[in-house]
Amino acid sequence: MEIKSEILYNDRVAGGYFRLGLACRFPEAKPGQFVMLRVSDGLDPLLRRPFGIYRTLGTFGRALGAKGSPSKMKGIELLYRVVGKGTAILSGRRPGETLGVLGPLGNGFPDPAEGSSVVLVAGGMGIAPLYLLAKRLGAGTLLFGARSKAENVLLKDFRGLGLRIKTATEDGSAGIKGLVTGLLEDELTPESVVYACGPVGMLKAAAAISEKAGARCLVSLERSMACGIGVCLGCAVRTKEHRGEKESRFYKMVCSDGPVFQSEEVDWALL
Ligand SMILES: Cc1cc2nc3c(=O)[nH]c(=O)nc-3n(C[C@H](O)[C@H](O)[C@H](O)COP(=O)(O)OP(=O)(O)OC[C@H]3O[C@@H](n4cnc5c(N)ncnc54)[C@H](O)[C@@H]3O)c2cc1C
Ligand code: FES
Incomplete structure (x- = not known):
């Protein structure tokens, strides 16, 4: 199910690379899993875009919700590069706005055998x-x-x-x-x-x-x-x-x- 996630930050790292922090209540993500992101509220682009989960954000206190009650939430960070329309729109999204997120998805990396x-x-x-x-x-x-x-x-x-x-x-x-x-x-x-x-x-x-x-x-x-x-x-x-x-x-x-x-x-x- 898609969840609405607040953008915590969307900062340029260098050139066309950005870090996107999202507040979302996810089950713990496995290394190698990804999310599907709806980058715009409108119909263009219609399709969500896939992004690997770069890291999970620890529990943090933050006033969210209508009553401004502090919520402890887990979040995720994505690292992305602008290559086309969807990622260009994403790079213009601002903290406080929300994005639709589906995930965590996929199998992720298995652990290495012991001794490898x-x-x-x-x-x-x-x-x-x-x-x-x-x-x-x-x-x-x-x-x-x-x-x-x-x-x-x-x-x-x-x-x-x-x-x-x-x-x-x-x-x-x-x-x-x-x-x-x-x-x-x-x-x-x-x-x-x-x-x-x-x-x-x-x-x-x-x-x-x-x-x-x-x-x-x-x-x-x-x-x-x-x-x-x-x-x-x-x-x-x-x-x-x-x-x-x-x-x-x-x-x-x-x-x-x-x-x-x-x-x-x-x-x-x-x-
Ligand atoms: C499982 C998975 C995980 C991914 N994780 C990440 C991630 O962590 N960070 C990230 O930046 N991207 C990641 N990608 C790629 C990302 O999904 C695409 O870059 C994004 O969908 C492009 O959307 P767009 O609308 O900007 O470009 P589009 O308009 O769809 O395409 C614009 C142009 O960019 C080209 N293009 C599309 N995808 C790529 C690509 N991956 N590399 C180079 N050129 C491309 C297209 O061929 C086209 O020429 C991942 C993809 C998958 C399948
Ligand atoms: S994206 Fe639809 S089956 Fe994989």
Whole structure:
């Protein structure tokens, strides 16, 4: 059910990146889950937009409601980048206004098996759904890829969480010059588990490198979504399953079966 959530803050972090704080009574969100947000009160855009839950806000006292009685509420924070109409409208919404929120949705990231070494791989905005996971794990390595150094501002909250951080930029202005997947091979052993979120080309490369190293790889997929709850079939991806000699192919919904999938079950040829 969609709930009306008050905007607590909607601040520009840098360039087209924003942090949006929402007061909403949610059950505790799992790392990797997302929400569907109605960005405007009108009919345009009609469809809600999906955003990963960046972090949950602690209980805070705040005067809400008609009588102004202080309510203790839990909230969530989203980190988003303006890419089109919906996110442009969202960036103009102000504290005190309300947004319709549906969530938390999706399966989220499973915990790593005991004894595995964790590698998080994020491309640009793909960093957003990884914060809750990084906080929960408090160890491991984070590989972050961006176009240039300016986007490293997104790493601010990750410093001090106990992870080793390595960066790659396409223009060479920070970290190694090139793609973030160029850092991955050296980090992997068969005991590694990789959690990857970012553009599909990055996910595909992370999946191939992990497979070669014998490591487990979990990818968080992004598709355009209309309903977010497995009804419209708009976010279908083709998956494969191996049973002995036999390989079956069938569709799964990114919103309700995912967004997190084992990399080997995704049919990358069709993404
Ligand atoms: C499960 C899930 C979690 C997500 N989490 C986040 C998040 O935490 N933060 C965030 O900023 N975004 C996130 N996204 C992406 C976000 O939903 C889209 O950026 C948003 O819906 C775009 O809406 P729009 O109306 O602004 O753009 P549209 O008008 O729908 O599209 C405008 C242009 O942007 C392109 N575009 C659309 N989506 C993306 C994208 N993801 N990356 C690059 N270009 C895109 C379109 O192809 C089009 O050319 C997530 C998506 C999914 C499926
Ligand atoms: S968005 Fe409707 S089924 Fe996934």
